[in-house]
Amino acid sequence: MSKNNSMLHYTLIRLRRNYLAILGLFVLLALICCAVFAEQLAPYDYAKQDYMMIRKAPSATHLLGTDEFGRDVLSRLIFGAKISLQVGLLAVSISLVLGATIGAIAGYFGGKTDNILMRLMDIQMAIPTILLAIVISSALGPGLFNLMIAVGITSVPRFARLMRSSVLSIKGQEFIGAARAMGASHTRIILLYILPNCAAPLIVQSTLSVANAILYTATLSFLGLGIQPPYPEWGGMLSAARPYIRNSGYLSIFPGLAIMITIVALNCIGDGLRDALDPKQKR
Amino acid sequence: MHAVNHLNLTLHRGKALGFVGETGAGKTTTALAILQLIQTPPGKITGGSIMFEGHDIMKMTEAEKRQIRGDRISMIFQDPMTSLNPLKTVEDQIVEMIGLHSAMKGEEARKRALEMLALVGIRPERSKDYPHQFSGGMRQRVGIAIALACEPSLLIADEPTTALDVTIQAQVMELIKKLQSVVNTSFLLITHDLGIVAEICDDVAIMYAGRIVEYSNIRQLYSHPLHPYTRGLFDAVPRLDTRLGGKLSVIPGLPPDPIDLPKGCAFSPRCPKARPLCHERECGMREYEPGHFVNCHFPLELGEGGVQ
Known part of the structure; x- marks a missing residue:
C-alpha cells in the first residue's frame, strides 16, 4: 500500500472539495488559453477597422458586436486577456518580491530596522492606493511596463505587513529554537524554516492581489493612463464605450463582464487556497 | 538583572543530573546558556565559562558553536506540539539533523533516521507523516529521536514531560533513560518533579532564584x-x-x-x-x-x- 502523503497532495484533495475554487480554476485556465493563443483564437485582428460595420450589435459574424471603429469586440476581449493577465502577474510579482523582502527583514531583525521599514510602509498606506497609482504612472508615462510598476508598488505595503506578521509569529515558535539547538545557521533558518511556513498566506494574498491588480489596470486604463490605443485593454474598452452606453450597451457590458468574471474567479481560487493550504486543518 | 548567578556545576560523562526548582528559578536559562542560545538582546551572558569536553563554549566562534549544537549537545524541548517543523515529515527532520552534522547522505541518512524512529518505537510506515498527524506523546518521541540522532555527549531535556499526560510521561521518561544508557550520553534533566529525578538521575541540583542551593548525589x-x-x-x-x-x-x-x-x-x-x-x-x-x-x-x- 503506497500512499502519497505530500503536502501538495492534501492541498489538492482539500481544494477539490471546494467547487467554487475549481470553477475559478477552470475560468482562469480558459483565460490563460485565450491569452496564449490569442492570435489563433481571435476571429479578427484586434486593430482592423471596418467602417461599414460601426457599432453593430452582436450577430453571427461578430459574436459580441463591433465597436465605434468597426473592430470586433470578441477579438479585442481575447487580446485584452493577454494584457490583463500579464499586468496582473507581473505587478503582483513586483509587489510580492519587494513586499516579502521588506517584511521578512523587518520581522526577522526587529528593533530599529523594523521600525524604519514599517513606518515607511505606513506612510505609503496613508496615500489612497488609486491616487498613488495615478501619480506613479503619470510620472513614469503611460505604457505596459510602467503600468505594471505603478500597480505593483501600490500593493507592496500589504505584502510587507503580511510577511512581517507571519515571520513574527513563526519566529517565536519553539521549533525555530529547536532548529537553532540543532545547529542550523540563521540563513538556513530563514530560508528553510521561516519562508516555507509563511508561504501559505503569501500564496493566498498573491492570488487575491492579481484580481486587484487587474482591477487597478482597468481603472488606470479607463482614466487613460494605462495601455494606449489601439491595443485593447478591458478598462480602456470600457472607457471608450462610455459615450455609447445608451445606444450600444453591449459595448460596455462585455468588457465589464470580462473584468468581473476574471476577478470573481481569482477571488474564488484565493479563498479556496486559503482553506486548502492550512496544514493544521484536518482532511 | 541577573537571572542566573554563581552557578557552578559538573556533569560527568554518562551521568544524569536533575535540575529542580520552581518556575522562574533559571533552569531553562541555564540550559540555553549551555547551548549559547540566549536571545541577545534582551539577554546576555556577562561572565563565566562553560567547559565542554575540554573547550570553553563561551569562547567559540558562531560556526564552532553551530557544530556543537545538535551534534555534541542536543536538546529536547518542553512542548512537543510546537517544537517540530510543521511542514516537514518526521523522517526528513531527522535526516536534516543527520545531514547537518555527519557525512551521511541520501539513503544512508534515511536508513539511520528509520533506525532512530524504530528506537523510539515509531513504526517505519509512519515515517513519512507530518507532525500534526501524531499525538503529543509520539511527537515527543520524535523530538527525542531527533535529539539523539547524532549520539550527542550531552542531552538536555527541558521539562520533557510537562506537556504530556501522566501515563505518557512515564513512557517518555522510561525511553529517555533506556536510550541514555544505550548511547552513553550525559543527561541534564530540567523538571519540577522530584519523583522523576529520583528514578532517573544520579545527581541532583536544587535551584532557587538563579542559584544552586543544594547539590549532591541522589542518595x-x-x-x-x-x-x-x-x-x-x-x-x-x-x-x-x-x-x-x-x-x-x-x-x-x-x-x-x-x-x-x-x-x-x-x-x-x-x-x-x-x-x-x-x-x-x-x-x-x-x-x-x-x-x-x-x-x-x-x-x-x-x-x-x-x-x-
Whole structure:
C-alpha cells in the first residue's frame, strides 16, 4: 500500500472539495488559453477597422458586436486577456518580491530596522492606493511596463505587513529554537524554516492581489493612463464605450463582464487556497 | 538583572543530573546558556565559562558553536506540539539533523533516521507523516529521536514531560533513560518533579532564584536534604501515607522577583530557620559532607531533614 502523503497532495484533495475554487480554476485556465493563443483564437485582428460595420450589435459574424471603429469586440476581449493577465502577474510579482523582502527583514531583525521599514510602509498606506497609482504612472508615462510598476508598488505595503506578521509569529515558535539547538545557521533558518511556513498566506494574498491588480489596470486604463490605443485593454474598452452606453450597451457590458468574471474567479481560487493550504486543518 | 548567578556545576560523562526548582528559578536559562542560545538582546551572558569536553563554549566562534549544537549537545524541548517543523515529515527532520552534522547522505541518512524512529518505537510506515498527524506523546518521541540522532555527549531535556499526560510521561521518561544508557550520553534533566529525578538521575541540583542551593548525589540528598528550601520541596510532595484530609505543607510566600533580590540569602524571607546572619549575607556553596554541597549558613542537622 503506497500512499502519497505530500503536502501538495492534501492541498489538492482539500481544494477539490471546494467547487467554487475549481470553477475559478477552470475560468482562469480558459483565460490563460485565450491569452496564449490569442492570435489563433481571435476571429479578427484586434486593430482592423471596418467602417461599414460601426457599432453593430452582436450577430453571427461578430459574436459580441463591433465597436465605434468597426473592430470586433470578441477579438479585442481575447487580446485584452493577454494584457490583463500579464499586468496582473507581473505587478503582483513586483509587489510580492519587494513586499516579502521588506517584511521578512523587518520581522526577522526587529528593533530599529523594523521600525524604519514599517513606518515607511505606513506612510505609503496613508496615500489612497488609486491616487498613488495615478501619480506613479503619470510620472513614469503611460505604457505596459510602467503600468505594471505603478500597480505593483501600490500593493507592496500589504505584502510587507503580511510577511512581517507571519515571520513574527513563526519566529517565536519553539521549533525555530529547536532548529537553532540543532545547529542550523540563521540563513538556513530563514530560508528553510521561516519562508516555507509563511508561504501559505503569501500564496493566498498573491492570488487575491492579481484580481486587484487587474482591477487597478482597468481603472488606470479607463482614466487613460494605462495601455494606449489601439491595443485593447478591458478598462480602456470600457472607457471608450462610455459615450455609447445608451445606444450600444453591449459595448460596455462585455468588457465589464470580462473584468468581473476574471476577478470573481481569482477571488474564488484565493479563498479556496486559503482553506486548502492550512496544514493544521484536518482532511 | 541577573537571572542566573554563581552557578557552578559538573556533569560527568554518562551521568544524569536533575535540575529542580520552581518556575522562574533559571533552569531553562541555564540550559540555553549551555547551548549559547540566549536571545541577545534582551539577554546576555556577562561572565563565566562553560567547559565542554575540554573547550570553553563561551569562547567559540558562531560556526564552532553551530557544530556543537545538535551534534555534541542536543536538546529536547518542553512542548512537543510546537517544537517540530510543521511542514516537514518526521523522517526528513531527522535526516536534516543527520545531514547537518555527519557525512551521511541520501539513503544512508534515511536508513539511520528509520533506525532512530524504530528506537523510539515509531513504526517505519509512519515515517513519512507530518507532525500534526501524531499525538503529543509520539511527537515527543520524535523530538527525542531527533535529539539523539547524532549520539550527542550531552542531552538536555527541558521539562520533557510537562506537556504530556501522566501515563505518557512515564513512557517518555522510561525511553529517555533506556536510550541514555544505550548511547552513553550525559543527561541534564530540567523538571519540577522530584519523583522523576529520583528514578532517573544520579545527581541532583536544587535551584532557587538563579542559584544552586543544594547539590549532591541522589542518595544523600533524598535521605537527608540540608537546605531548608529542599526540605520544603519534599514536604510539598503529596505522599500515599499522608492522613486523609491532612493538608500538604507549602513553602510560604513567593519566589523573589529577580530584579529585586533580597539582601543576603535569597531564600531568607521565606525560610523557617532564617537567623539575622541570613538576611545579612549569602553563605556560598560549602561541602557539608563529601559530595554534598549546600548554600546555607545553618543547614539542617542530619536527621532533622530526614525523608523516608
